[in-house]
Amino acid sequence: MSARALSDQALSRPGWVQAVVVVLAGLVAMGVTAALGLWAAGAADLPDGAFPRVVAATVVTSVGGVVELSGDVGGLAETAAGLSVIPLSVTLVGALVIAAGFLRPLRHRAVAGAGELGAWAGKVAVLWLLGLLGLALGARQTFRISLGEGAITDIGDLLGLTPEIGFTTDVPLSLFFGLLWLVGVLALALLVSRGAPLPGRLLRFQESVRPAAYAMVVLLLAYVVLGFVIGLIVAATRGHAVETFAVLLLGLPNLVWLGLTLGLGATWDGRVEGPFELPMPHVLDQVLRSSEVQAVNVGTLSEQDGRWWWLVVVAAVLVLGAAFVMAARSPARVRLWQHAVHMAVALALTVLMICLVGRISASYGLSVLGIGDLGGDLAGELFLRPRIWIALGLAVLWGLVTGLLGGLLAKRVRRRGATP
Template identity: 45%
Template structure:
């Protein structure tokens, strides 16, 4: 009896500690991968030249921004000046890498299973959430810094030096946004993982919905990842010919999905509106700022027409996006049950692409404003804003998705009906000869 109890002890400990070890591995590797990519992108963007050795703090703030936490900008110079502003934007390259790493590592212990109980999935998600929030709380104190800034106005700089009140600026993140938005990001990543990943186990009661949801969801996810890969290739080509390789590579490492998914939406007719003014020092492509920058800082529309007015090659987006959507419809149809009516293929892909457009619109929002007032006068600052027109973009995405789903189902029919020769045909043919 004693040996049995002794052997049961380590087994019980492994059962209890194993899921915690899996969750710890998933969260730590995810955070390290995000921090490494953010460091490389910020270094290429020139953040290592910020005063006061601010790079580690900026990296920490960028990782928190990647999970949706806004950064508050504050500062001042005694009674002379006041710095103010906020920065709310997702560096989606960092966000996407973290989401892919977390999804892969969360599913790794379950990779050989098709079914998992709701309790097991909820338990693994809860352990991951606890450790993830703990890591974000450890990261948050690092995501604050302050340093002296130059206004760009010689008179303002001289007044600040004369009164020993040189303007300072800093950034910090709030506790509640870190916890709330960090948890929301984790929940969204895990939910999308279970919905889109073909090998993700599901509770038995949800297995009947798998064939109706996953083919279209996985096809749209593949579309989004393909646009990122195409954007990466285009960016690498641009980095070799535009004469600014560091700036281009910084954009790729920090905001590649922002631009790729923006181009995807613009390609099928979606639109955004926004404005740009001043100089924030953010790694934003010139084509985007040229469209958004106006003399009176009014909101302008960003769509295929306004992009083509700056660069005629933008019209190629429409043809490329149409081709990608047709391939998406074909992929969804080939992985769906073959006996569905045509309207089901269209409806499933329409719903998936419409939901994807909602996410794209929310994820590509930018709200950045920096201001410095000296003795009541604006001495320096800048702003950049970009918001989606979802009332126009979501119906367009649904229409395109329905058309792509219908055409993809029609194209899949002859591919499914091709006869497959039996393996015994060749030997039988040889004997008859």
């Protein structure tokens, strides 16, 4: 057997060392991104050396982990708090790094058995769970909080109340959702990469699934790149550079993928009450800051600033571009109606993913001897959630139309299977 054949065989059977490298690279990339974003947001000034634990909690939540908030102010007071948000910038960085590392040893293979792929994915999964377990166990901290000024402070000092709030991780749930996240990342990596091997029984699906999956990844990344460029321009021209970088490093996909759904015509319901400040454009904060639930769509945003209609134009251009990419990577024998169906299904699944991971929910309340009702001045609430069925219906319509147009445009491009 030649040296090249031996090298290819070794590469085709990645072992534990390569799995360690993949997992470690992913966790380090996510940790660095989270740390820089939290530092820019001012979390480095947290007391009691809590910054590393907050970073760990951020990484855990970025893969779907559950972090629970708790409070303790003694028997004469009551607290309530909750937080549910995914820092998608950290999520995206980890997904890209782990996917690239997972695919690298497979790049010399045309076909791989299900057992081989399962064994390689299993090694990565075991080490991933161990790393995530360590982060989840370390993601817990308690802080003392101020009661503010006035009568509540005087009562607290008189009674010796020392309000505390903390966070901890639901380890079993975090490991479960973290494993689901990893499975999704590895599966999507195999679907997107044209050069990645698939088991023989699945080869017949690659012509319909792979181009659509690739096009959706291109669409999502295009929005992220566009948002990053806009963020850099804002940081350079309007000040608040540190705060802007905090948003870019923690929640950029949260913003731009929300913009994708709004550009397609979707509506989100939300409300901001209390001292919460959204790391989002000021117009969105104006729309949401109300005592009642507000509808967020291009129409309501444009009432504050007419430039928000550009979201529709951007969505039309980028979604059509994704449809063209999908059609150009598909075999020439695929019919126009099939392009439309493939695009509709892919875009609907993409919008569903955004609706599930883009939700935001945060609340807190504090009451001491009945002063400061849990729903009053010392309370706050923030939430943003989509109207999923309307969003999915619009995604299907956009997919059908752009799939047809993309297929027509791709006819001018020579594709696999085309006759000269």
